[in-house]
Amino acid sequence: MAEQLADTPNSKPSIPKLLNCPIDQLPGLSLQDQTQLRDCGIQTTRHLLQATQTPTQRQALAARLHTRIQRIHKWSALASLSQIPAVGCQYCGLLLHAGIISPTQLAQTPLSKLHQQILKLHVATMQRPDLCPDLGQISEWIAQAQHISRKR
Numbered sequence: 001m002a003e004q005l006a007d008t009p010n011s012k013p014s015i016p017k018l019l020n021c022p023i024d025q026l027p028g029l030s031l032q033d034q035t036q037l038r039d040c041g042i043q044t045t046r047h048l049l050q051a052t053q054t055p056t057q058r059q060a061l062a063a064r065l066h067t068r069i070q071r072i073h074k075w076s077a078l079a080s081l082s083q084i085p086a087v088g089c090q091y092c093g094l095l096l097h098a099g100i101i102s103p104t105q106l107a108q109t110p111l112s113k114l115h116q117q118i119l120k121l122h123v124a125t126m127q128r129p130d131l132c133p134d135l136g137q138i139s140e141w142i143a144q145a146q147h148i149s150r151k152r
Helices: 031-039 044-051 055-065 070-082 087-097 103-108 113-126 135-151
Strands: none
Touching: 031 055, 044 070, 055 070, 070 087, 070 103, 087 113, 103 135, 113 135
16 A cells, blocks of 8 residues: 555665545545535645645635534544555554654654554553554654655
8 A cells, every 4th residue: 555665775764655635534534524625626635735725725624624623623634644555544543643743743752752642542442452553653653744844
């Protein structure tokens, strides 16, 4: 699912390509939310990010959808996190619930702290620490977020 540039001998590690997912893959969006977003021309996570770049754009979208601005902020944060290939739509909600709202914040979060937050969240909500992403996965999220943050 995560598409990356290929490494060549004696080259720097590849920089991950940003993911662009259909809007219906973002967690927490109801069918009505998805339909309303599509009616506004928002088909993908990239479209959502383009439509929510500024506070004025976010406010306008909230007004058009007759929803609270907090929902627009949440959707924008999910879309932003979902661009990270190792995170995608599968883990962007988990990161948001753990308090991470952007790739930049993820890039700056210490691995051990983030792992503890995610493990605590998993135990509290699922009571299944065995399903928690491991240190290797979380380390990959952070590394990819660091690459992405440097590109911006």
